Amino acid sequence: MSVAFQPSLFDQPDPGVGPLSGVQRTILTNGAWVDVLPGWFVGADTVFEHLLAEVPWRAESREMYDRVVDVPRLVHTYGIGDPLPHATLTAARDALDVHYADELGEPFVTAGCCYYRDGNDSVAWHGDNIGRGRSHDTMVAIVSFGSPRKLLLRPLGGSTAVTHALGHGDLIVMGGSCQRTWEHAVPKTSRPVGPRISVQFRPRNVF
Ligand SMILES: O=C(O)CCC(=O)C(=O)O
Numbered sequence: 001m002s003v004a005f006q007p008s009l010f011d012q013p014d015p016g017v018g019p020l021s022g023v024q025r026t027i028l029t030n031g032a033w034v035d036v037l038p039g040w041f042v043g044a045d046t047v048f049e050h051l052l053a054e055v056p057w058r059a060e061s062r063e064m065y066d067r068v069v070d071v072p073r074l075v076h077t078y079g080i081g082d083p084l085p086h087a088t089l090t091a092a093r094d095a096l097d098v099h100y101a102d103e104l105g106e107p108f109v110t111a112g113c114c115y116y117r118d119g120n121d122s123v124a125w126h127g128d129n130i131g132r133g134r135s136h137d138t139m140v141a142i143v144s145f146g147s148p149r150k151l152l153l154r155p156l157g158g159s160t161a162v163t164h165a166l167g168h169g170d171l172i173v174m175g176g177s178c179q180r181t182w183e184h185a186v187p188k189t190s191r192p193v194g195p196r197i198s199v200q201f202r203p204r205n206v207f
């Protein structure tokens with residue numbers, strides 16, 4: 001069941017991002033960690049509605065084993081050098097580059113966008129381990145807009161160990177070995193939820 005997005009009545013300042021100094025790190029096992037900052041974006045309603053309308057959303061298919069299966073969500077990836085669809089996303093990426101410069105040693109260069117239309121849209125357990133995430137420590141920084149959805153994390157092959165309810169304007173960064181020693185998923189939900197958009201910033205050659 002889907003419900004319409006309800007813009008917050010009072011949260012309408014000019015869109016932008018706040019300081020990253022409040023980020024809270026949780027150390028996982030095997031050299032993985034997550035950083036979380038709720039409410040990083042201000043004016044997130046404006047950004048959400050802009051992305052909904054302007055991103056050229058398309059259905060995603062992904063090869064799995066010997067089949068091509070639908071991944072039930074819409075996607076679009078902004079590649080290296082592509083202008084981002086809203087100035088606040090550029091500001092966000094710049095702020096992440098400054099904050100993580102020493103630890104990451106390279107900039108975030110791509111922005112994958114995912115649109116979960118309702119509770120039936122989801123992404124199954126996986127690591128972003130195509131490319132360097134398979135063999136090297138890296139970071140994937142995700143900002144969420146719209147309806148809160150759960151991002152689950154588990155050690156590879158284990159059971160769910162960490163659950164983050166990602167809300168409107170929230171930031172989560174998966175770092176260290178997270179893409180190869182842990183997995184993450186956004187499960188379906190039968191609870192009525194509205195649409196959610198997630199934007200994932202990644203360094204070069206991490207997918
Ligand atoms: O929707 C999200 O926040 C996670 C998306 C994700 O893990 C992916 O596209 O690799």
Ligand SMILES: [Fe+2]
Binds near residue numbers: 126127128184
């Ligand atoms: Fe992922």
